[in-house]
Amino acid sequence: MRRVAIDLGERSYHVCIGEGLLDAADSFAGLPTSATAAIVSNDTVAPLYAQRLKAVLQQRHARVLDIVLPDGEGHKDWSTLNRIFDVLLAEGCDRQTVLYALGGGVIGDMTGFAAASYMRGIPFVQVPTTLLAQVDSSVGGKTAINHPLGKNMIGAFHQPLRVLCDLSTLSTLPARELSAGLAEVIKYGPIHDPDFLAWLESHVEALRAGDPSALAHAVARSCEIKAEVVGADEREAGLRAILNFGHTFGHAIEAGLGFGVWLHGEAVAAGMVMAAELSARLSLCDATLRPRLEALLQRAGLPVRGPRLGAADYLQHMRVDKKASAGEIRFVLIDGLGRAVVRPAPDALVAEVIESLCA
Numbered sequence: 266m267r268r269v270a271i272d273l274g275e276r277s278y279h280v281c282i283g284e285g286l287l288d289a290a291d292s293f294a295g296l297p298t299s300a301t302a303a304i305v306s307n308d309t310v311a312p313l314y315a316q317r318l319k320a321v322l323q324q325r326h327a328r329v330l331d332i333v334l335p336d337g338e339g340h341k342d343w344s345t346l347n348r349i350f351d352v353l354l355a356e357g358c359d360r361q362t363v364l365y366a367l368g369g370g371v372i373g374d375m376t377g378f379a380a381a382s383y384m385r386g387i388p389f390v391q392v393p394t395t396l397l398a399q400v401d402s403s404v405g406g407k408t409a410i411n412h413p414l415g416k417n418m419i420g421a422f423h424q425p426l427r428v429l430c431d432l433s434t435l436s437t438l439p440a441r442e443l444s445a446g447l448a449e450v451i452k453y454g455p456i457h458d459p460d461f462l463a464w465l466e467s468h469v470e471a472l473r474a475g476d477p478s479a480l481a482h483a484v485a486r487s488c489e490i491k492a493e494v495v496g497a498d499e500r501e502a503g504l505r506a507i508l509n510f511g512h513t514f515g516h517a518i519e520a521g522l523g524f525g526v527w528l529h530g531e532a533v534a535a536g537m538v539m540a541a542e543l544s545a546r547l548s549l550c551d552a553t554l555r556p557r558l559e560a561l562l563q564r565a566g567l568p569v570r571g572p573r574l575g576a577a578d579y580l581q582h583m584r585v586d587k588k589a590s591a592g593e594i595r596f597v598l599i600d601g602l603g604r605a606v607v608r609p610a611p612d613a614l615v616a617e618v619i620e621s622l623c624a
């Protein structure tokens with residue numbers, strides 16, 4: 266088992282990465298053994314993995330509840346969140362109850378928000394089962410649900426007690442979802458680690474084929490980089506925003522097409538291409554970064570051109586991004602390979618980039 270430390274003072278914890286962690290006794294050492302645990306999952310993941318997790322938790326807790334939510338980003342909302350609270354209250358769950366989030370980023374974000382707010386905060390453990398959740402969403406304590414007027418607009422910072430990344434769960438993940446997760450892996454190269462970018466260039470096929478040692482390295486290195494950034498800026502006062510490389514354009518794609526048409530990682534992939542081009546046009550990075558990224562993203566099975574929504578639509582959607590300030594859009598830009606900055610850019614230049622990189 267590899268471990269990555271998330272150093273946040275009294276809220277510190279470990280990301281544990283390995284095969285078969287889901288029901289290995291070692292994974293749970295040191296976690297609370299209070300009377301009740303609840304596994305929150307969805308109707309796709311629960312049939313695959315909940316029973317194994319439940320069996321091991323039953324050795325640690327007198328009672329283990331199952332909360333199975335409907336699958337999908339469309340259910341990341343108040344009414345689905347309430348179903349968690351309904352069970353916790355109906356079953357008389359106290360403040361020591363531990364929630365286990367078993368699933369992708371949707372389940373992780375919703376369970377984390379439920380844990381942040383039930384009785385003003387209870388402990389929870391992340392058991393991410395998508396690549397995206399293992400390399401990004403389960404780490405760092407951002408939790409949220411969507412509002413009809415904006416994605417992830419209602420939420421809280423609440424750190425888990427531990428993150429258990431069982432790499433073997435990725436074997437059942439659809440190929441399209443694995444590729445979407447690779448977009449979030451690839452982003453760590455340009456923003457922080459050129460050597461990791463080069464490593465990804467020589468291992469992308471192995472990752473898509475599910476090679477265990479390649480996946481272990483990709484997940485561990487991604488979590489190490491995220492740990493460094495979150496450790497320096499837990500609540501996104503500044504630096505943490507660099508983790509949103511490609512996300513400003515990506516958010517416009519998701520919102521413009523309607524959420525769920527493109528996967529988040531797919532939108533981020535096309536968004537990173539536009540952000541790299543914008544960085545080059547602002548003379549922040551070399552013009553070779555954009556084609557280099559495109560080649561890697563294509564090999565990862567990801568789109569490199571955004572949909573043709575029109576620059577005005579992109580700009581309108583980008584103005585409701587959480588990084589926007591007083592209506593001014595702020596972009597994560599590459600300021601020399603391995604370093605990212607967050608800054609505004611002239612609308613006319615952004616529009617040119619959009620028009621040239623949408624098909």
Ligand code: NAD
Pocket residue numbers: 307309310313336337338341368369370371372374394395396397398401402403404405406407408417434435436437438439442445529
């Ligand atoms: P997801 O949770 O919707 O999972 C994708 C699909 O894969 C779902 O249908 C799910 O049921 C299925 N699935 C999950 N694990 C599986 C497995 N092992 N085998 C088979 N199927 C499996 O999507 P996601 O990409 O994991 O997460 C996206 C969400 O994460 C978005 O809501 C996004 O806002 C959020 N997010 C949060 C953060 C954060 O920091 N909190 C960061 C990035 C993304």
Ligand code: GLY
Pocket residue numbers: 401402404405407505506508509
């Ligand atoms: N996924 C971006 C963040 O955690 O800040």
